[in-house]
Amino acid sequence: MLSVADLTLSRGERVLFRDLSLSLAAGEAVALTGANGAGKTSLLRALAGFLRPDAGTIAFADADPAEAQRRHLHWLGHLDGLKGARRARDELAFQAQWLGADADGIAAAVDVLALDPLADLEVRQLSAGQRRRLAFVRLIAAPRPIWLLDEPFAPLDARWRAALGVLMQAHLDKGGAILAAVHDPLPVASRAVELGAGR
Amino acid sequence: MRALLILWRRELALAWSGGGGPLLACGFFLCLTVLVPLAAGGDPAGLKPVAGGIAWLALALSSILSLERLFERDLEDGALDLIALGPVPLELVVIAKAKAQWLAIGVPLALTAPVAAITLGLPPEQAPLVAVSALIGALGFALTGALGAALALGSKRGGLLIAVVVLPLFIPPVVFGAGALERAVSGLSPAPALALLAAYVLFAAVVTPFAGAAAIRNAQG
Numbered sequence: 001m002l003s004v005a006d007l008t009l010s011r012g013e014r015v016l017f018r019d020l021s022l023s024l025a026a027g028e029a030v031a032l033t034g035a036n037g038a039g040k041t042s043l044l045r046a047l048a049g050f051l052r053p054d055a056g057t058i059a060f061a062d063a064d065p066a067e068a069q070r071r072h073l074h075w076l077g078h079l080d081g082l083k084g085a086r087r088a089r090d091e092l093a094f095q096a097q098w099l100g101a102d103a104d105g106i107a108a109a110v111d112v113l114a115l116d117p118l119a120d121l122e123v124r125q126l127s128a129g130q131r132r133r134l135a136f137v138r139l140i141a142a143p144r145p146i147w148l149l150d151e152p153f154a155p156l157d158a159r160w161r162a163a164l165g166v167l168m169q170a171h172l173d174k175g176g177a178i179l180a181a182v183h184d185p186l187p188v189a190s191r192a193v194e195l196g197a198g199r
Numbered sequence: 200m201r202a203l204l205i206l207w208r209r210e211l212a213l214a215w216s217g218g219g220g221p222l223l224a225c226g227f228f229l230c231l232t233v234l235v236p237l238a239a240g241g242d243p244a245g246l247k248p249v250a251g252g253i254a255w256l257a258l259a260l261s262s263i264l265s266l267e268r269l270f271e272r273d274l275e276d277g278a279l280d281l282i283a284l285g286p287v288p289l290e291l292v293v294i295a296k297a298k299a300q301w302l303a304i305g306v307p308l309a310l311t312a313p314v315a316a317i318t319l320g321l322p323p324e325q326a327p328l329v330a331v332s333a334l335i336g337a338l339g340f341a342l343t344g345a346l347g348a349a350l351a352l353g354s355k356r357g358g359l360l361i362a363v364v365v366l367p368l369f370i371p372p373v374v375f376g377a378g379a380l381e382r383a384v385s386g387l388s389p390a391p392a393l394a395l396l397a398a399y400v401l402f403a404a405v406v407t408p409f410a411g412a413a414a415i416r417n418a419q420g
Contacts, residue, residue, distance in 0.1 A: 079277025
């Protein structure tokens with residue numbers, strides 16, 4: 001679904017990594033690990049098209065990269081893109097609809113993530129974990145095959161880590177793929193790729 | 200098209216939430232038009248020849264107020280990343296945001312403009328021309344303002360930088376808009392000046408999406 005060959009990425013003068021190659025197949029979850037500053041987030045941002053690599057290629061199966069990034073990718077970074085002054089219901093609806101979800105898909109995702117009691121609150125009234133669940137709505141409501149996740153479990157409690165793990169497994173079972181930068185173990189990962197700072 | 204409508208609706212909601220951007224811009228616009236006569240010594244006859252110019256300058260300055268909101272907040276909270284992965288190219292996103300800015304800020308300002316212009320001494324019968332020219336000019340301000348907001352993305356003190364980038368780009372519409380009013384007051388047809396104003400808007404509509412999208416991509420990196 002996604003392959004990276006001989007990728008070199010730097011931020012300013014600092015080279016994060018050189019000649020990195022990896023692939024992501026359908027039904028596969030790969031954990032990106034490494035110390036702070038190793039380039040995990042930057043790699044994910046490069047795959048999403050937000051960063052231009054110094055060298056190397058990023059290829060998506062059967063699709064031009066720019067088209068694949070707009071149609072086949074979900075990106076969930078540290079920043080969730082939610083507006084604090086808006087109602088949770090409005091924000092999750094915008095995020096999901098923008099990425100192609102319909103009303104039924106959104107309602108189902110809200111139900112699965114138990115967000116109905118929070119839906120009429122302003123986003124700024126939510127905890128970090130609740131906001132993360134809100135951001136997950138778009139992944140479930142607007143199906144896209146490749147999920148790029150940056151510390152997906154970081155703000156979540158044990159119950160929701162387990163629940164989102166189940167949702168990730170369901171995504172993989174449907175032929176999706178996940179590449180996630182993590183510091184904690186990723187339960188659904190079939191393998192890990194470790195990035196070393198300055199490699 | 201549906202995606203653009205979704206984005207457009209949200210942009211309008213954001214413009215009205217958290218402090219009522221249009222009301223703030225209109226209030227600022229009216230304050231400027233009250234302050235200028237006071238600063239000029241309170242002589243209405245002395246202001247009359249430059250009333251159109253002052254109204255257009257106030258319109259331009261008021262249009263800058265909420266430009267920082269256009270892209271900067273989306274960059275800070277990650278919404279720009281989400282928007283970039285949507286089905287619509289960034290070029291169209293820039294246009295959609297500029298149009299929403301026009302509808303949320305420019306149109307209320309244009310509707311306030313006749314009041315301000317008459318307060319400054321412009322003949323009341325020129326009110327429709329003031330409104331129409333301000334509607335066209337405000338679209339130009341929204342488009343070039345969006346370009347300035349995109350170019351200032353990620354910089355420290357972005358609001359100040361937007362003003363410095365955008366104000367020189369606002370000179371043509373101010374000149375053409377004030378010129379239209381001056382011609383009408385002098386009994387001449389305002390059409391040539393309005394045509395130049397419309398040409399400026401068309402030029403901005405061609406340049407802004409591509410330059411703005413390139414600036415956003417650069418800021419995301």
